[in-house]
Amino acid sequence: MRLSNSYFFTLREDVKNEESKSGNLLVKAGYISKIGSGIYTFLPMGYKVLRNIENVIREEMNKSGAEELLMPSLIPIEYYEKSGRADKFGGTMFKLQDRYDRPYALGPTHEELFTTVAKKCIKSYKDMPFNLYQIANKYRDELRPRFGLIRVREFIMKDAYSFDKDEEGLAKSYQIMKDTYHNIMKRLGLEYRVVEADCGTMGGTLSEEFQAICNIGEDILFYCPFCSYSTNLEVGTSYPHDYAFEEPKSPELIATPTIDDLSKFLKLPLEKIAKTLVYNIDDVLYAVVIPSSYEINETKLQKLLKATNISLATKEEVESISSTVGFVGPKDLSIPIIIDEDILKMSNFVIGANQKDYHIININALDFNYDYVADIKLIKEGDLCPKCGKKLIFTKGIEVGNIFKLGTKYSEAIGLNYMDEQNQLKPVVMGCYGIGLARIMASLAEQRATLNNLNWPLVVAPFKVAIIVVNTKDEECLHIAEDLYNDLKEFDPLLDDRNERVGIKFNDMELIGIPIKIVIGKNILSNKVEIKYQDETAIIPLNAVKEYLEKIVNNQLL
Template sequence: MKLSNSYFYTLRENVKDEDSNSGNLLARAGFVKKTSSGVYMYLPLGLRVSKNIQKIIREEMVKAGSQEVLMPALIPEDIYVASGRRQGFGNSMFTLKDRFDKPFCLGPTHEELFAIAAGMKIKSYKDMPFNLFQFETKFRDEPRPRYGLIRVREFIMKDAYSFDKDEEGLNHSYQLMFDAYKRSFDRMKLNYTIVKADTGIMGGLLSEEFQALSPIGEDTIVKCDSCDFSSNLEVAEVISHPVEEEKKTLEKVETPNCKSIEEVCDFLKMPYSKSVKALLMNVDGELVIFFIRGDRELNETKALKLLQGMELNFANDELIATSNAVPGFCGPINLSGCKIVVDREVLKMRNFIVGANEVNYHYINANPEDFKYDVCGDIVNIQEGDTCPICGGKIYFEKGIEVGNTFKLGTKYSKAMNLQYLDINNKLQDVWMGSYGIGIGRCMAAIAEQNYDEKGLIWPVDIAPYKVAIVVINMRDEEQVKAGNELYDRLNALGLDPILDDRNERAGVKFNDMELIGIPLRITIGKALADHKVEVKLRTAQENELVDLDDLETRIKELLAEAK
């Protein structure tokens, strides 16, 4: 690409409406441009990076035996109704109608269509296994798009689906994809970790997430300081220990105007961990009151799973009035008219503070024997400093950007979509499915978040839009211009596809631009040309080095290999 006659621009100033370093740098460097909240155009440099990421993934998918297809984005809505997932998507599904008033949607994910495609082939157990993948634009109406390309409403995703006759086959197919994912993210030079996750709206048997580590990540990754335990916050099991204490006598005390558990504990001069707080919730229309230790947070995923519920919201006054609970002073003792759910840690506590279901009163020295409950389980978030559920070590947190996920779906979709086969005994059986996703824009953003400095982006060699840039210092110097063009042709002949910065700009502007857009290797044609030499510099190096033009190809190869 010769810059003098190419589409290329950079911005000097930070972009106002970007709230992440990657979003800001990608916009300033002219890789992407926001058109509306969570929707972006990919400009030439941005598209090249996206294609390089896709190339790596495509190669690994093919190596793992997957075949590429392309599904439509425009999908009849009733396909998701048939699979039972329409409700789960709620408002996040973009819907529209055709001229005959038939409801359509813009596909948020494609399990259903792949199940239909698979049904064209699968008749008997001999027709499996196989695996299909695509690069396709997905649409999700996110309530709060943010962080540049990380949380968006329209994005390219690589999704793959495996089809097997039994669980053993699925396990094998899953492992092939899992390994292909690891190779893909390794080649992208991402610093990532793999965590167990909730199967959520996708349903199924097992879900794992590939999380690129970054302080702006929206996911909390739970890790252990002494073993390799790694988990999503949603599913990390909390291990609690019995409090060794003599039981004291239950006592009702006045706590005037102390409504929050913090106010109560401060008033009684007790630590928050010596209290049990109430969360008055509406679970699928029923009043459920959760009791957890005062310094804990309710984990909605665990709570819903325990109750096999669909939706959890705060209860309104009307619902609360069906019980004798007094908001702000709610406790489990003599509580009625609702479902009572206690965190299992509460049963190990001694002599704690709870509400007395009476305005301005709490109990002190409450114990588990003082009340009844309906359900008990692990319903709180793990915290830093907690005990590792595997080895007993200490838990700490990191932040991650979810760049990929893998699901063992089992037979959930095949049941819903009637995807069946005849087994060896001529009996109908459900097909076992797996689904596997990678967000391309998220990979791009995560790589950018992990690789930049005050000058701009620093792309890994295989991701960079161009590997090499040739900068001609003085466009009025005919020798320099001639050498620049000759070198450009030479590198093109080598298949290096370089940038030639032949703009009539000051050298400083050219250097700044090449650094901002993150080209791994820069060759500068300047005064040293008189000695048959050029300056060469890696994006990550401090100094230029002088290289004889005759040795240039060798040195470029060495440096690019070094930068990998």
């Protein structure tokens, strides 16, 4: 592309209202343009990056044997009603009516439609396995769109669905997709981790996330630098903590007048205090007891009770079973009690006395009744790896992909069945696999850019090579640039032949992050050009430029 006659602009100033580095740089460099809250246009260079990402994904998906199709975005609402998700999505789903007042949704996700399409083909066990995918737009009415392309309301996603006759088949399909995702992320040059995740509203039995490591990430993850353990906050567990054992003493009621910091007041560490919180879980009140050094993991709690709704009890609800908030304890409570497994290891600890301004000290688990023992802690910084006991490393991540074993949840809801070898009707076993394309673009920008300049890997860069002519008034230089431009067509070069000051040209090429820059400047007198790639600058004879670029692109240079 010749810059002198193309759609190209960059902004000099940082962009207001873009709180992330990637959002700011992508707008500033003319890759994307904001249309509304969480809605962006991909301008020509931005769209090239997106398509380069898409190409890698498509190639790897096709290599895995999956078949591409295209679903509509405008979907009659009845499909989501059948699966019960019209309500579950709530305000997140964009809903609209046609001229006859028939209700539709802009598809937030496509499990229902893929299941319906699969139904057309599957009659018997012989019709499986297969895997279908599409690369298409999704719509979600996010409460708080932010971070440029990371949390948006319209986004492009690759979603795939596998159809198998049994769990064994699903395990195979799932592994193929997991391997495919590793290939995709590696080829795109993304720094990422795979973490175990909660199945959430998708249902199903196993879910893993591909998280791009990024300090603006919305997810907290941790991984062990010594073994393969990595997880997100929702499902993470840690190595059993050591609590010093003491011979049980006699419980004692003590006055703890309204104080901010019980641990300071009693001169005891947090792990000598157990806090009790009251939860309303599917309309039943539960007392939940954990060491005060931890917070409660509501996802684990929800799983333990197979609950749908979970919330902290109101002040009135607490007062209906104990004295008041802040003094609840498990002793002599009339509601079911869940204790964290660590409570059993603590000795002579402190609990609320169910009396305003009082706690009981020297309590042991033997001194009160409980109904459930489980790990319900939210893991925290400083915790150790549950597999090998080494210190876990905490980081933030952007979820760029996820893979789910859905099982039979959607096939049962939609009636996707097949006839097995014994002529028995059975539900199809499904898996689902998503990748957010623009999130990958934003994550690559976040991971690789400096504060001021983008820096694309070769595989996704809008142009691999920029040819910069220092003096466009010099006809001879322009002529050489033109020849080079034609000669290097296979590298999709960008020719900066604008009649601009050279400083502006260099700044623009740095800002937009073209990986290889060829400078036609003073060395041209000896028939040489300067080639910049990463931190290296080389002076190369004109007739060796192509060979040099081939080495870079084939990764043979360094």
